[in-house]
Amino acid sequence: MAGSSGFPRYRPRRLRRTEGLRRLVRETEISAADLILPLFVAPATGVRTPVSSMPGVDQTSVDELLRDAEQAHRLEIPAVLLFGIPESKDELGTEGYAQDGVVQRAVRALKRELPELIVITDVCLCEYTSHGHCGVLQGDTVDNDETLPLLARMAVSHAEAGADIVAPSDMMDGRVGAIRSALDDRGFASVAVLAYSAKYASAFYGPFREAADSTPQFGDRRGYQMDPANAREAMREAQQDLLEGADMLMVKPALPYLDIIARLRAETEYPICAYHVSGEYAMIMAAGERGWIDTDRAMREALTSIKRAGADMIISYYAREFVRR
Numbered sequence: 001m002a003g004s005s006g007f008p009r010y011r012p013r014r015l016r017r018t019e020g021l022r023r024l025v026r027e028t029e030i031s032a033a034d035l036i037l038p039l040f041v042a043p044a045t046g047v048r049t050p051v052s053s054m055p056g057v058d059q060t061s062v063d064e065l066l067r068d069a070e071q072a073h074r075l076e077i078p079a080v081l082l083f084g085i086p087e088s089k090d091e092l093g094t095e096g097y098a099q100d101g102v103v104q105r106a107v108r109a110l111k112r113e114l115p116e117l118i119v120i121t122d123v124c125l126c127e128y129t130s131h132g133h134c135g136v137l138q139g140d141t142v143d144n145d146e147t148l149p150l151l152a153r154m155a156v157s158h159a160e161a162g163a164d165i166v167a168p169s170d171m172m173d174g175r176v177g178a179i180r181s182a183l184d185d186r187g188f189a190s191v192a193v194l195a196y197s198a199k200y201a202s203a204f205y206g207p208f209r210e211a212a213d214s215t216p217q218f219g220d221r222r223g224y225q226m227d228p229a230n231a232r233e234a235m236r237e238a239q240q241d242l243l244e245g246a247d248m249l250m251v252k253p254a255l256p257y258l259d260i261i262a263r264l265r266a267e268t269e270y271p272i273c274a275y276h277v278s279g280e281y282a283m284i285m286a287a288g289e290r291g292w293i294d295t296d297r298a299m300r301e302a303l304t305s306i307k308r309a310g311a312d313m314i315i316s317y318y319a320r321e322f323v324r325r
Contacts, residue, residue: 028308030300032076035319036120036273040211041065041106042085053207054278055285057317059085062106066113068320075323079118081167081315082106085213086128092136093128097154104161111162120165120194121158123151123179132216134170134224142224144172151175152182159188167194167250171224180245194273195246198234198260201225204253204279211278234260235267242270251311253277255302258309265310274311276303281317296325 015021040059042049047061060068069080084103086095095101103121110119125147126134135147147170155166166183168175176195183191201222209215226233234257238249249268251261252275264272284302288295299318306314316322 028304030303030307030314030322032319032323033078034307034313035077035322036079036081036313036315037068037072037077037319038081038083038315038317039065039068040083040085041102043087043102051207051211053210053282054317055282055289056321057211057281059211062102062109065106066109069110069114069117072320073114073117075320077319077323079120079165079313080110081120081122083122083211084127089128089130091130092150093125096125096128097150097157099157099160101157104157107158107161107163118164119162120167121155121163123155123158123166123168124170125150125154126170126214126216130217132214134221135172142172144174144224147172148175148178152178155179155191155193156182156186156188159183159186159191163191165192165194165248167196169196169199169252171196171199171221171226174244176241176246177244192247193245194248194250195238195241196252196275197238197241197246197249198251198257198264199225200228200253200257202228202253202256202277202279204256204277207278207282228256231260231263235263238264238268242268247271248273250275253280254306254311254314255280258305261306261309261311271312272310273313273315274306274309275315276306276317278317296321 015025042059042061045061045063048064049059051057072080082103086102107119110117124134126132131137133142135142151168151170158166168179176193180193248271250273251257254274254276261274284295284298287293303314303316
């Protein structure tokens with residue numbers, strides 16, 4: 001209905017006049033409780049090696065990782081996600097499931113020093129194999145079924161160390177079922193599975209591969225990661241992972257796949273995690289360093305859009321800075 005001036009009686013700008021009004025009607029809020037901080041753990045002690053393509057992100061030894069995790073805990077960030085940089089690599093990625101592997105040592109230290117912090121571990125062979133692929137090779141091809149027992153063995157070793165959640169990121173068919181069965185058989189029925197259900201073969205992973213030293217030595221991962229053009233396939237992947245025992249679903253990357261997050265939110269009541277990946281982070285940081293954008297505002301806008309699309313939790317390299325600011 002129009003007012004005396006001819007404009008509608010409803011004027012949306014009335015509720016945008018002040019920050020107090022904007023906050024009062026704000027539909028989407030992000031808090032520390034929504035965030036997960038990724039950490040890269042390396043061998044030895046006293047190690048803190050900056051990742052050149054990811055300002056503010058370091059490879060750290062267990063002792064230094066504890067400091068970063070303690071900061072996150074003080075900021076009320078509830079969880080960390082661990083990636084390992086092993087002392088040595090081989091064809092089968094054996095350090096990934098070694099009892100004294102670098103991630104296993106980190107998990108034990110975290111649960112000893114910060115027992116309330118939720119520890120999530122990445123379950124994939126790419127960081128540990130000499131060829132950089134996510135599974136066992138037969139020639140130049142990753143053998144799906146030969147890889148599953150090794151992934152299950154890795155997940156069990158993480159659970160034995162004290163991990164609360166294991167997160168298979170390999171994109172092998174059947175890996176959630178193999179991991180769930182192995183965990184249950186070994187008495188770890190309470191350890192949850194966060195499945196990388198919609199992990200796309202993305203151009204946005206480059207900085208991560210520097211951080212995790214996991215660049216494939218030949219070819220690429222398009223034979224097992226998803227085609228960026230596909231949306232319906234992501235729904236099938238998610239449904240299959242849930243049938244196999246996944247407790248939570250992940251979409252990776254986040255910003256180019258907000259439609260996938262939103263569609264999953266509409267089709268499932270299960271918790272959804274989104275990974276704001278290294279390339280997304282690095283682009284904003286680089287533009288901010290050049291003065292082209294306001295880093296904090298851009299990062300906040302990006303993370304807000306991810307939650308607005310339907311994510312319940314967000315993995316973000318910016319988690320600590322977000323909460324501090």
